[in-house]
Amino acid sequence: MKSPRRAAVSILRAWAKGHAYAESLIERHASRNELSAPDRALLNAIVLGVLRHRRLLDEWIGHLRKGKLDHETRDILRVGLCQLLILQLPDHAAVFETVNLGKSPVRGLINAVMRKATASKKQLLDLSELPPTIACSHPDWLYNRWKKQFGPEATLDLMLFNNQPAPTVARVNPLLPSTIAPPPSSIADFEEINGPIPTDLLASGAIYITDPATRHCVELMAPQPGERILDACAAPGGKAFLIAAAQGSGSGLTCTDSNDKRLPRLRQNLERLHIVPESIDCHDWTRPAPEKWHGAFDAILLDVPCSNTGVLRRRVDVRWRLQPQDITELTKIQTAILETALPCLKPGGRIVYSTCSIEPEENEDLIAGFLVRHPEFELVGTRQALPHRDGTDGAFAALLRRK
C-alpha cells in the first residue's frame, strides 16, 4: 500500500506521460492502494492542488533551485510545495514526508529546496509582482482569449474562480419511490451540502450531485409529461435525470452516447435514480440517424462534447491539455451532431443545444451559423452562465424550434 503522497507522485507521472484525466487516475490509484477516506481526501487535495497551481509551483521551484531537474524530482517538489504553500500543511510534515518520496541520490536536493521554501514562505506567497497567468496558473493563450472577451479584471476573477474547489450541490430526486427514505430537510434542492458527502443518499438515489448550471438547458427545454425526448449525448446521465424529473417519469426518454465505455455508468446512474428510460443506445451522432428515430421526438437535447472551459475548477487539468486548435476541431463535431439530429425532430419540435464551454465559437457563433443555414428554425432563447459572474459552472444553452 502506498502513502497518499507517493500515490500523488505516481499519478502526476502517469498524467504527464499519458492522456488520462486526473479524476480517473485518482480514482484508480485510490482503489488500487486501498486508501482510507482521509488519505483519499489528502491525495485528491494534493493532485488537484498541483494541477491547479502547476505554473506557480514551477515558478517557485525556479526561485528555489537553479539548474535542471529530472521529471520525477520536479513532481516530488511540486507535491512538497503544494502541501507547504497551497494547502498550508504544517512545515515539518510537508518537509519530512516530501524528502522521503525521493530516491537517496536526490534526497539532499529535495531537503534543501523544502527548507529554503519554509524559510522564505512569506516572500514566495507574495504574488503581487507576478504576471496573472503565473500567479493564477493558466496558459497564456487562454488568458489572452478571455481578456479579449471579458476584459482583464473579469478574466482575473475567472482564473481565481477556477482555482477554488467546487462545492457539492445536490438535486433532490422527485422520482424517489415512497419505500425509500427521502433526504433530511437540511438538504435542499440545488443547494450546497455542508459536511461530508452523504454517500447513503447517493446510493439510494435520493439525491444526485450536480451543479446549478446544469439546470439551464433542461429548464429552457421545459420537458412536458408524455413527450418523447432524445438525450443524444447522455452519459453519465446528469441531464437525463433532470429531464425525467421534469417529466415525472423517464418512460419517454431515449438516451444515446457514442462512447460505449460510458454507457454502463449511464445505465447505473439512471437505475440508481429509479429512472427507467424508453431505451439506452450507443450511437455516434456525426453519423446518419437510424431510420427508427426519424421524426420521432418532440424535443432533443444535444449536450455536445466541448472544450469544458466553463468547468475548469472541476476539470483541473483541462487548461493544460486543451490547445487553441482543439476549439476549431470541436466546433466541427458540434456542428455535425446538430445537423445529424435534425431529421429526428417531429414537425414543430424543439432542440436544445448546450455546452459547458464559455467560448463564443462553440456557443452563440455556432448557433448564428446554424440559423443562417437553416431559416426553417428560429431561436427561441438562450441561457448562459459565466463562472466569475454567476458563481456556478459555466454553461450555454440555446433553444431552437422548427418553424
Ligand SMILES: C[S@@+](CC[C@H](N)C(=O)[O-])C[C@H]1O[C@@H](n2cnc3c(N)ncnc32)[C@H](O)[C@@H]1O
Ligand atoms: C458533456 S458530455 C454529456 C454529459 C451528459 N449530458 C450529462 O449531463 O451527464 C458529452 C457526451 O457526449 C458524448 N459524445 C461525444 N461525441 C459524440 C457523438 N458524436 N455522438 C454522441 N455522443 C457523443 C461523450 O461520450 C460524452 O459522454
